[in-house]
Amino acid sequence: MPAVGTALVVGGGAAGAATAILLAEAGVAVDLVEAQPEVSALGSGITLQGNALRVLRRLGVLEQCAALGYECSGLLVRAADPDATVLAQLPDLRFGGPDLPGAMGMHRPDLARLLMGRADEVGVTTRFATTVDALEQDLDGVDVRFSDGTQRRYDLVVGADGVRSATRRLLGVPLETRAVGMGAWRVVAPRPDDVTTAQLFFGGPCYIAGITPTGLDTAYWFLVEDAQDRTSQTAAEQLDAFRELSRAYHGPWDEVRDRFDDPARLNYTWFETHLLDAPWHRGRVVLVGDAVHVCPPTIAQGAAAALEDAEVLGDLVTAHDSLDDALAAFTARRYDRVRTVVEASLQMAQWHLDHVQGDVPGLTRRIAELVAVPA
Secondary structure: OOOOOEEEEEOOOHHHHHHHHHHHHOOOEEEEEEOOOOOOOOOOEEEEEHHHHHHHHHHOOHHHHHHHOEEEOOEEEEEOOOOOOEEEEEOOOOOOOOOOOOEEEEEHHHHHHHHHHHHHHOOOEEEEOOOEEEEEEOOOOEEEEEOOOOEEEEOEEEEOOOOOOHHHHHOOOOOOOEEEEEEEEEEEEEOOOOOOOEEEEEOOOOOEEEEEEOOOOEEEEEEEEEOOOOOOOOHHHHHHHHHHHHOOOOOHHHHHHHHOOOHHHEEEEEEEEEEOOOOOEEOOEEEOHHHOEEOOOOOOOHHHHHHHHHHHHHHHHHHOOOHHHHHHHHHHHHHHHHHHHHHHHHHHHHHHHHOOOOOHHHHHHHHHHHHOOOO
């Protein structure tokens, strides 16, 4: 018999929704609570590497993602000069194996809606605007008290509630999240017809300027600079700062700059990192996704790592008759792979910070070879 009959998933992001879907499909009665009042997602665009697409196929949403997003092949590298000179056209790296696109760009809120919609289809019970106030566990289960005053007992609790996980705090698990030293502007805006693949621009005032197609008419535009405190700026001032910074970049940037006109579509975040030492569970409560590992998006593996967590946890929990064995096996399966991805992402960021010409293609290729093998 599976070790789990009932489960609570805390957090409705990629890791939480995917975990809930896979557990429910295996016959587990799953509740999901999300602090936000509705399906939403921070940020603007997201790059999904092939290993993320592999899990999305397993979840039954890949076709819908493809319909809303944009499959990208290869990478165009350009200079920050008036002609946006093409420096290199790099081949496609198949992060998910030979039968999947190398990567897909899409609007992050679209992905959130698809995953939560799929969770609803497979029988997950979701409560929005709800958080967990207390956890008390014994050898046989976890008693959970919610912010609306209700209580329930579960066989398993999954904390998928992000970088500053409240579940992690309730467990008393210490983890230092540190800033990497970079800040990123991100916005979804129109896609020029000739932008059909991801493009990176090097030089100028930013460490990286980039474009990833996210749909037939849209692209995800980003600028990465030294991390700054921009909280005192109004939304209009932030938009002006982004547009001014973008003037160092040309080609497609010149076509679209005047259409960076909606402050609500722009966000600014610092790159952060942490990695929780093993084990990732305490008793019957396990942490997944950003709650245990975060890295700068220099190899675009954050969402993929979260989705892989969900897939491995779902498989192990429903295959074992001992929850302790399943959760120990979960960390054992995930830790070294995730650590390698985190360290590679940090190395890439450090090369930029130090203005060092590191072996970016070689490092990216090694990570692609690692994650092309299913987790």
